[in-house]
Amino acid sequence: MPQRPLVAVLGAPNTGKSTVFNRLTGLRQKTGNYPGVTVERMTGRARIGSAEIDVVDLPGTYSLAADSPESSITLDAILGAADGLRRPDALLLVADASNPRRSLHLFSQSRELGLPVAVALNMQDVARSKGMEIDAAQLAAQIGAPVIPITANRGKGIEKLRGMLERLLSQASPEPEQAMPEVSRAALDLAGQIDAPGMAILELERAIIDQDGEFERRLAALCGPKAKRALERARDQVLKSVGGPSLQVCEAERRYRRVDQWLKDAMIAGSPDAGIRESRLERAVNHPVLGAVVFLGVMGAVFQAVFAWAAPLMEAISGLFETVGAHALSILPPGALASLLVDGLWSGAGAVMVFLPQIVILFALVLFLEDCGYLARASFLMDRLLRLCGMSGQSFIPLLSGFACAVPAIMSTRVIGSRRSRLATIAAIPLMTCSARLPVYALLISGFVPPAHYLNGWINLHGLLLLGLYLLGIVGGALSAVVTRRTALRGGSDSFLMEMPPFRWPNPSVLGLKLLGRAKVFLTRAGTVIAAACLMIWALGYFPRSEAIEQEFAEQRAVLVVQREEAEGAKLALQRINAQERAAQLEHSFLGRIGKFIEPAFKPLGWDWRVSASVAAGFPAREVVIGVMGTVYALGADAGNEAGLRDRLQESRWPDGRPVFTLAMALGLLVFYAFALQCVSTVAVIGRETNSWRWAAGAWIYMSGFAWLAGMLTYQLAR
Amino acid sequence: MIMINIHARLAIDFISWWHSSMREIGLDELPVGSSSIIRSILGQGRQARELLTLGLVPGVAVQVLRRAFGGDPLEVSAGGHPLCLRREQSRRVRVTTVSAAS
Numbered sequence: 001m002p003q004r005p006l007v008a009v010l011g012a013p014n015t016g017k018s019t020v021f022n023r024l025t026g027l028r029q030k031t032g033n034y035p036g037v038t039v040e041r042m043t044g045r046a047r048i049g050s051a052e053i054d055v056v057d058l059p060g061t062y063s064l065a066a067d068s069p070e071s072s073i074t075l076d077a078i079l080g081a082a083d084g085l086r087r088p089d090a091l092l093l094v095a096d097a098s099n100p101r102r103s104l105h106l107f108s109q110s111r112e113l114g115l116p117v118a119v120a121l122n123m124q125d126v127a128r129s130k131g132m133e134i135d136a137a138q139l140a141a142q143i144g145a146p147v148i149p150i151t152a153n154r155g156k157g158i159e160k161l162r163g164m165l166e167r168l169l170s171q172a173s174p175e176p177e178q179a180m181p182e183v184s185r186a187a188l189d190l191a192g193q194i195d196a197p198g199m200a201i202l203e204l205e206r207a208i209i210d211q212d213g214e215f216e217r218r219l220a221a222l223c224g225p226k227a228k229r230a231l232e233r234a235r236d237q238v239l240k241s242v243g244g245p246s247l248q249v250c251e252a253e254r255r256y257r258r259v260d261q262w263l264k265d266a267m268i269a270g271s272p273d274a275g276i277r278e279s280r281l282e283r284a285v286n287h288p289v290l291g292a293v294v295f296l297g298v299m300g301a302v303f304q305a306v307f308a309w310a311a312p313l314m315e316a317i318s319g320l321f322e323t324v325g326a327h328a329l330s331i332l333p334p335g336a337l338a339s340l341l342v343d344g345l346w347s348g349a350g351a352v353m354v355f356l357p358q359i360v361i362l363f364a365l366v367l368f369l370e371d372c373g374y375l376a377r378a379s380f381l382m383d384r385l386l387r388l389c390g391m392s393g394q395s396f397i398p399l400l401s402g403f404a405c406a407v408p409a410i411m412s413t414r415v416i417g418s419r420r421s422r423l424a425t426i427a428a429i430p431l432m433t434c435s436a437r438l439p440v441y442a443l444l445i446s447g448f449v450p451p452a453h454y455l456n457g458w459i460n461l462h463g464l465l466l467l468g469l470y471l472l473g474i475v476g477g478a479l480s481a482v483v484t485r486r487t488a489l490r491g492g493s494d495s496f497l498m499e500m501p502p503f504r505w506p507n508p509s510v511l512g513l514k515l516l517g518r519a520k521v522f523l524t525r526a527g528t529v530i531a532a533a534c535l536m537i538w539a540l541g542y543f544p545r546s547e548a549i550e551q552e553f554a555e556q557r558a559v560l561v562v563q564r565e566e567a568e569g570a571k572l573a574l575q576r577i578n579a580q581e582r583a584a585q586l587e588h589s590f591l592g593r594i595g596k597f598i599e600p601a602f603k604p605l606g607w608d609w610r611v612s613a614s615v616a617a618g619f620p621a622r623e624v625v626i627g628v629m630g631t632v633y634a635l636g637a638d639a640g641n642e643a644g645l646r647d648r649l650q651e652s653r654w655p656d657g658r659p660v661f662t663l664a665m666a667l668g669l670l671v672f673y674a675f676a677l678q679c680v681s682t683v684a685v686i687g688r689e690t691n692s693w694r695w696a697a698g699a700w701i702y703m704s705g706f707a708w709l710a711g712m713l714t715y716q717l718a719r
Numbered sequence: 720m721i722m723i724n725i726h727a728r729l730a731i732d733f734i735s736w737w738h739s740s741m742r743e744i745g746l747d748e749l750p751v752g753s754s755s756i757i758r759s760i761l762g763q764g765r766q767a768r769e770l771l772t773l774g775l776v777p778g779v780a781v782q783v784l785r786r787a788f789g790g791d792p793l794e795v796s797a798g799g800h801p802l803c804l805r806r807e808q809s810r811r812v813r814v815t816t817v818s819a820a821s
Contacts, residue, residue, distance in 0.1 A: 063772040067765055099800050102774050212764035246763055252771040253778065286785055286794075380803050383792050393792070393803075417769070495808055496792060497769050500801035 005169050006054045011094035012102055013060035014501050016122045019152040019510055020094050021057040048162040064109045066214030078113050079200050090168050091117045097127035104259040118168045119147045120161055132270030139266035153507045179254045182241055183208050186234045194227040208235050209247045282503055285377050306362045313357035321350030348534030351623050352527040358435040362404035363518045371506035383496050389478040390485030392496040395425040402432030406682045407526040408518050410689050418494030427484040428477035430682050433470050436623040440673050441469055447646035448666035472674045529681040533620030541591040553581040586631050604712045606665035622678035668715030676707035746812035754782040755814035762811050774798050775812050
């Protein structure tokens with residue numbers, strides 16, 4: 001059976017490339033990664049006419065000059081050199097009709113690759129609102145490739161696009177017209193001089209043009225310094241024949257000149273550089289003073305919305321899980337299996353699901369603000385401040401996402417152009433107050449900080465403290481980025497170069513798809529790890545069982561039955577005995593032993609073995625700590641009840657009768673929680689995104705160490 | 720002979736530099752709201768390439784739209800499309816002092 005034809009979709013970021021891909025393939029798509037790099041690969045299947053084709057969505061790139069992983073993957077994929085992806089049969093270039101020059105520049109590069117190229121002239125609506133119109137037929141005649149006007153957001157023109165792809169695939173690929181024929185000749189010469197297996201002529205061309213680029217690096221790595229010298233000779237020779245300051249300037253000039261010629265004839269209304277017309281809203285948002293006010297207002301509204309909307313949903317979800325769990329325990333035969341199912345698996349799943357409302361709400365707001373173009377303005381405003389910490393304006397969106405969940409946030413650092421800024425941002429994100437820290441904050445603050453109100457009740461101490469912990473996370477993140485830049489990433493300069501998208505209403509279905517993607521990332525990448533961690537912690541806290549303890553409590557129960565107290569009291573007493581048995585078994589278990597073993601290390605923070613065991617249990621996933629505390633402190637059937645746990649914590653005593661949970665100790669614990677990297681999924685995603693386990697291990701070690709130090713200092717100073 | 724050749728080259732280079740420096744300033748020196756034409760992009764390699772890739776190419780009209788608080792970064796329009804960049808990067812973009820008709 002012949003293979004289905006493969007069409008690769010390429011285009012600059014923000015041209016609606018992914019929307020076109022989604023429209024073509026519908027839900028028949030797969031997400032994966034290109035091997036070895038953290039660039040997402042989307043493949044799918046589309047029906048065109050009577051045939052089926054495979055479609056691959058290449059990463060967004062402005063140019064084929066390989067500076068970013070995205071652009072070198074794009075060229076590799078087009079040339080059939082990317083692992084696990086065959087050479088496409090045709091290219092579909094998604095162009096922005098409201099910004100045609102940049103898109104046609106990419107077209108000018110990609111049509112030299114020896115494949116048939118078609119152009120989907122997207123965002124007709126935006127272009128029209130700017131008073132621009134391009135005659136598609138005229139442009140097609142100019143560039144020698146089919147052009148279809150579409151508005152992918154609204155699904156307009158997609159059927160025509162399918163028809164065009166069908167025709168495109170039946171055509172022979174045209175003879176490519178070269179913008180830099182001198183370079184092509186030099187690349188052929190160079191290929192004769194050196195032995196560079198696996199490097200296509202087109203890649204050698206890029207190596208010649210792009211000084212210090214990815215392909216120059218690859219050539220040097222592949223063939224050594226001799227090849228690099230040959231490359232430099234070739235570059236000098238070509239430069240001498242074309243003149244000008246450098247080949248890359250020459251290439252850009254020639255291509256843009258050509259693009260302008262094409263557009264001169266094809267544009268029937270407006271001009272490619274029509275100038276910027278700003279709406280009143282844009283002027284307000286861009287105003288230096290008013291803009292800052294708007295920024296603070298928007299951020300405040302986002303966080304307010306997250307808290308106000310998520311709280312009832314979270315309560316409903318955790319209530320549901322508890323009720324079902326308690327019911328299951330009452331009908332299942334008691335023993336290890338029931339405990340595994342309910343305390344291990346079910347409550348593990350609950351621990352994941354309870355965060356979903358908060359994460360979904362925050363991501364919905366972030367994606368909305370991003371798609372309507374506001375967050376690019378915020379990045380512009382924040383660049384100066386973030387640069388002080390070694391990050392860039394582009395770090396702003398990932399940092400904001402970090403308040404929901406660090407895992408998708410770290411994955412979204414891929415948009416940051418400069419590698420150093422990106423790594424510094426990855427170092428800062430885990431310190432943002434993610435939703436998993438909140439239950440612990442809430443418990444400790446409400447339990448151990450005396451309530452106080454100021455200014456006629458407008459401000460209360462608990463809220464103030466929570467705000468303080470958020471700020472502590474932000475300051476900690478900033479410090480973490482600074483330290484990373486001063487130690488592991490010393491020197492170097494970075495850039496901040498970003499297109500400013502126009503304000504527009506986001507398309508709800510595109511937004512929905514993106515949100516679904518984020519939620520999926522949380523559930524699969526973070527959720528599975530959290531659930532597995534809960535299971536592991538359950539096993540550590542359940543085994544080994546002590547027969548002696550079982551015996552002892554069985555006797556107590558027997559006594560209770562003999563005494564035959566009145567029914568209500570007996571039931572309560574039985575519950576108490578069961579809870580005490582669980583606590584005694586936990587003390588005997590591996591987890592209890594770990595807690596006792598590490599107790600000396602956490603003595604300076606004022607923790608006894610129970611707290612130490614709970615915190616140790618929280619290292620794979622910080623949110624399990626509350627559940628473990630519930631068991632350690634022998635909380636009965638009301639295990640999920642925060643007030644019950646709070647009372648137990650307040651009753652907890654050292655052997656000499658002093659209370660364990662004092663204000664100082666609780667503050668120290670809060671600070672520890674703010675800094676510690678207690679999340680295996682975050683460590684794993686740092687490892688994956690930096691392609692280095694050293695980074696992941698380093699982040700874990702220094703953050704845990706710093707958390708200990710800060711917690712210790714807080715406790716000792718506050719005591 | 721070779722020495723003379725080198726000297727001649729140096730002299731020509733110097734004159735052309737002097738000549739162009741009379742009429743070129745960095746994009747960062749352009750006041751907010753004014754327009755100009757890009758003459759050249761300074762520097763080699765990646766940092767220059769980034770600018771070229773986003774359309775900051777000799778011959779293209781630029782306008783400084785605004786500066787962020789403290790004058791950095793800048794938002795400019797190149798060929799009619801807005802983008803933002805840092806002051807340090809904008810120094811590499813050399814523009815004519817003569818304001819283009821806007």
